[in-house]
Structure formats: C-alpha cells, structure tokens
Amino acid sequence: MDRTDRSIINLLGADARRSLADIGAAVGLSPSAVNERVRKLQATGVIRRFTVEVSHRALDESVLVFAQVLLAPEADEDAFRRAMARHPDVLECHHVSGRWSYLLKLRFAVLGDVEPFLGELKRDGHMAASETSIALSTVRERSFRDDGGL
Amino acid sequence: MDRTDRSIINLLGADARRSLADIGAAVGLSPSAVNERVRKLQATGVIRRFTVEVSHRALDESVLVFAQVLLAPEADEDAFRRAMARHPDVLECHHVSGRWSYLLKLRFAVLGDVEPFLGELKRDGHMAASETSIALSTVRERSFRDDGGL
C-alpha cells in the first residue's frame, strides 16, 4: 500500500472502467504492472469490489431518512442487527456512541413508507425510542476519501 | 427503465466487472443488447459511474463519525455548503429536517482528528452547536437498494 496504490485506487474510484494502459500512463507503470497491483489490492481486501454508482431518483428511492434508534432494554440486540442486515430499506446501520444505540440510513420511494418501517421496528420489540430526520437536500455523498490525486 | 434494466443494475452493483455475455445470460439478452442498455443507462444518468468499493481500514480511515450541526443564525449557508463539498474529511453532507441543520458523515484516521475538525467549523463561524457520535461498529453499509435479484 504505497503512494502508487493510493493513486490507482483514486483513479478507479473516479472511473473503474479506465483501461490499465490509461492508469499506467497516469501513474508511470506498464499495464501489466498496474494489473498486478490491482490484483493484489483485491486479494488483500483493500478493493472490496467493482461496482456502479446509481441515481437514487431513477431507482425510486428519492426519500432519504436518517433514524436514530434507542434499543429497548429487553431487546435481542443480535436479532436487531440481523434484521437490519437483511432489511431492504436499510442502507446503513451503525452502532454508535452517545444517547442513541444505532444510527440508520434508509431510503424509501415515498415519505409514506417511513412510518410503516418505524412501526415494524417497534412492533418487533427492538425499539424503545427513535428520532428520525429527513434529508431535504444532499450537498455531498461519496463512499471514500479521495484526497490528493495522483 | 424496465425490469431488465433493474436486473442489470443489480448485477453490476454486485460486480461491475461481469462481462456483457455473463449479464446477458442472466437476463436473457445478447451481449450487444446488454451493452446498448448499459450505454443508455449511463447516458440517461441512471448509472452515474463505474467505481470501486474500498476497505476503509486499509485506507487509514478507520474512524467513522456522524456530526449533527446547527448553523449559526448569522452563518453564510452557501459558504458552509461549499466548504463541506470541498472538505476532504466530509463523506456526506445532508440538509435535514428537525432540530439540527445538517448531518455530516465523516471519516478520520484517528479519533484525535475529530476535535480539530469541529474546531475548524466553529472558528469559521458556521456552527452554533453540534452533536457528534462515533460509530463503534458497522452492521451494514451499502449505497443502494438491491432488492429482488434478476
């Protein structure tokens, strides 16, 4: 994991379809040397996977909601985590420090889908309390730091 | 944007390096038909870009923090948004409903980097108050819903 690997990752983050020759030209390596580095970055788990970034609007997931959840004292925390890991509406689920137990990032087609989701959590006995906020607009949204090009 | 497009997007989301032939076999189309659909999905902005998913641990971004920020009444909101859009530590910045003005998702190398970041916001006159929580563990983290394979 040296400076060159970082550059390669940044370039792939911006456009994972750039050819090895292109990337090589940018970082000063031959295509096969870049290939070997990318292979290792995948093998060591630095690169988790190649994927695609999608317009939420187009996918009918226009409503972005953050929910802070306080677990009930008698809640089965493992069951809660498993439920969150499976739930289609849950994009992110983090165990957090502070007043709340978990922070959830959720996406829905319409605002009306939010209440049933929270009702479900309550009904399942997971949740003692929650506070939700709706994203009115998004200034920025990316998945990793990309400081210092090349 | 029909069912087939959705399937293609889900498949690319799981592995953007799958060949057009593979994807075609999965959705019942020829490679060139898949290619044409992917091209259109990009042209219409449904697919924003091909990218790479990275291990935060490996990138020295182990510390995940969420900060809820209340803007000062006299704050220049546009300047704040521009600052957030540029700041390397800011992964996400959403204008939210409720008690707070903005929700930030931040990543740092070490916990000690958090305080300077908040100090910076305060010093710049953007922030009236904030509440931060640190992610102790992450149950799930993905960027779009992927319900219903094929």
Add this chain to the structure above:
DNA sequence: GTTGAAAAGTATTCGCA
C-alpha cells in the same frame, strides 16, 4: 516488482431482422 510481447477474452460497431 517490473517489463514487453503473445494469447485469450471483451467490448463495440454495424447491417439486418
């Protein structure tokens, strides 16, 4: 680790249904 060239595999184009 890196290179350069050969081999294998893919994307892309285009005429046609």
Add this chain to the structure above:
DNA sequence: TGCGAATACTTTTCAAC
C-alpha cells in the same frame, strides 16, 4: 430493440530481468 458476426481493444499470462 434485439441479434450475430467482424473489428478493435483490453486484460491476462509468462519468460526474462
């Protein structure tokens, strides 16, 4: 829109450094 064949690239492999 989708297909299949031809073309142009790209990735991948490998012997050598």
